[in-house]
Amino acid sequence: MKKITRRDFLKHSLAGAGTFAALPAYSWARVIGANDAVRVAVVGVHGQGNNHVGMLRETPGARVVALCDPDKAVLDKRIAEWGKKGDKYEGYSDIRKLLENKGVDAISVAAPNHWHALATVWACQAGKDVYVEKPASHNLFEGRKAVEAARKYGRIVQHGTQRRSSKGHTDICRFLQEGNLGKILWSRGFCYKPRGSIGKVPGPQTPPASVDYDLWTGPAPLKPLMRKNLHYDWHWVWDTGCGDIGNQGVHEMDFARRALGDPGLPPRVIAIGGRFGYVDDAETPNTQIVFYDYAPAPLIFEVRGLPMQKGMDAMDNYRGIRIGNVVQCEGGYVSAGEGGGWAYDRDGKKMKQFSEEGSGSHFGNWIGAIKSRKVEDLAADIEKGHLSAALCHLGNASYRVGESTKAKNIEKAIKKNPELSDSFKRFMEHLDKNEVKAKKVDIVLGPALEFDPAAEKFTGALADQANALITRKYRAPFVVPETV
Numbered sequence: 001m002k003k004i005t006r007r008d009f010l011k012h013s014l015a016g017a018g019t020f021a022a023l024p025a026y027s028w029a030r031v032i033g034a035n036d037a038v039r040v041a042v043v044g045v046h047g048q049g050n051n052h053v054g055m056l057r058e059t060p061g062a063r064v065v066a067l068c069d070p071d072k073a074v075l076d077k078r079i080a081e082w083g084k085k086g087d088k089y090e091g092y093s094d095i096r097k098l099l100e101n102k103g104v105d106a107i108s109v110a111a112p113n114h115w116h117a118l119a120t121v122w123a124c125q126a127g128k129d130v131y132v133e134k135p136a137s138h139n140l141f142e143g144r145k146a147v148e149a150a151r152k153y154g155r156i157v158q159h160g161t162q163r164r165s166s167k168g169h170t171d172i173c174r175f176l177q178e179g180n181l182g183k184i185l186w187s188r189g190f191c192y193k194p195r196g197s198i199g200k201v202p203g204p205q206t207p208p209a210s211v212d213y214d215l216w217t218g219p220a221p222l223k224p225l226m227r228k229n230l231h232y233d234w235h236w237v238w239d240t241g242c243g244d245i246g247n248q249g250v251h252e253m254d255f256a257r258r259a260l261g262d263p264g265l266p267p268r269v270i271a272i273g274g275r276f277g278y279v280d281d282a283e284t285p286n287t288q289i290v291f292y293d294y295a296p297a298p299l300i301f302e303v304r305g306l307p308m309q310k311g312m313d314a315m316d317n318y319r320g321i322r323i324g325n326v327v328q329c330e331g332g333y334v335s336a337g338e339g340g341g342w343a344y345d346r347d348g349k350k351m352k353q354f355s356e357e358g359s360g361s362h363f364g365n366w367i368g369a370i371k372s373r374k375v376e377d378l379a380a381d382i383e384k385g386h387l388s389a390a391l392c393h394l395g396n397a398s399y400r401v402g403e404s405t406k407a408k409n410i411e412k413a414i415k416k417n418p419e420l421s422d423s424f425k426r427f428m429e430h431l432d433k434n435e436v437k438a439k440k441v442d443i444v445l446g447p448a449l450e451f452d453p454a455a456e457k458f459t460g461a462l463a464d465q466a467n468a469l470i471t472r473k474y475r476a477p478f479v480v481p482e483t484v
Contacts, residue, residue, distance in 0.1 A: 159385025
């Protein structure tokens with residue numbers, strides 16, 4: 001029998017034609033001792049990934065050894081910048097080449113959303129541990145595949161929801177679960193973050209000459225660039241991004257779910273929203289409400305990209321929270337945001353403060369778990385990340401399957417749901433203050449989609465349309481495989 005080399009094995013697997021079912025890919029992974037540095041490569045260094053480099057440099061037990069980005073200008077710039085600080089990093093444009101490097105133990109993924117899950121799967125197959133930025137996936141199917149790959153290949157995969165390493169947020173969840181405020185009535189997440197127009201182009205744009213556009217596009221459909229900026233604005237296009245609910249919002253979504261006791265996925269979801277205030281090339285909503293029908297307490301999420309009022313810079317808040325969470329209980333409520341949070345009694349008086357003091361490093365937690373090889377040591381294991389990201393995808397599915405209608409029809413449809421009605425009332429007031437005539441404009445009302453949490457599939461009316469959004473048709477060789 002012809003001997004299969006590691007290089008041949010990787011070549012065929014990474015081409016998308018097969019999987020690592022024939023051999024345990026982690027068999028060639030280095031055994032890392034307690035005193036060994038974990039050699040990390042950062043994938044995607046245009047924005048957040050460069051922050052990863054800086055944080056990993058300060059993390060005991062970690063050593064950055066390589067950078068990867070399909071934009072040569074960005075890659076060269078980062079290598080030069082860190083070189084001035086005395087660091088020498090190998091540079092890669094293609095993640096597949098990077099994963100062949102035996103001198104890399106783990107990767108930190110900060111590429112655009114559409115690359116998160118595939119990079120995770122490939123890295124697990126190649127015997128690398130992974131830190132993957134939020135959201136864990138671009139769609140529900142590939143998030144589950146990332147979990148399966150982590151388990152199959154024995155990899156340590158951390159999701160970038162850093163509040164799982166926050167002492168304040170952890171203490172709040174413990175306080176709630178211990179029943180200190182009585183029964184939880186609802187859990188709300190808020191992402192009120194300013195998002196202006198990305199502009200409108202008359203036709204296809206030329207990607208930057210420094211970018212390998214095929215590599216950058218990867219598992220997404222290879223289409224002409226139809227916006228001014230390739231970088232960052234991909235968040236607001238469905239093929240590559242998930243809107244703000246899956247961008248900033250996944251942090252608050254994760255906490256909102258955690259406050260309820262970390263349940264799985266809900267049996268029903270309904271979304272309302274639209275893109276208001278300007279006309280541009282973006283596709284995702286800048287104003288959105290999603291209701292998740294958990295029992296006994298629902299989760300409600302709100303996104304706003306427009307300011308408190310037209311002409312202002314300030315953003316709205318809910319009980320003082322602009323980006324964060326409020327959990328209402330029978331005996332009061334808690335609010336959580338940047339820096340910790342507070343518990344309030346029934347009269348709105350402060351009862352207890354939850355401080356971030358003593359919080360651990362999320363990267364440090366990951367490095368420690370890599371050395372212990374214990375998934376349970378992770379603050380934000382990929383399974384938790386998958387479920388919180390999946391909530392964002394479920395909400396977006398209802399929105400995308402929905403139809404435009406007038407506010408009066410939405411009010412009638414949701415009148416028996418007090419929490420959703422409250423959110424929609426404030427939604428309308430918000431639009432009016434931004435000189436969007438809320439009662440006259442078209443607003444998308446998504447269907448109340450039924451969902452089977454065990455199968456991770458939609459059921460019932462409109463299931464076919466919604467299930468089509470659970471995955472996508474991948475283009476070779478950038479294929480998230482059915483069997484990892």
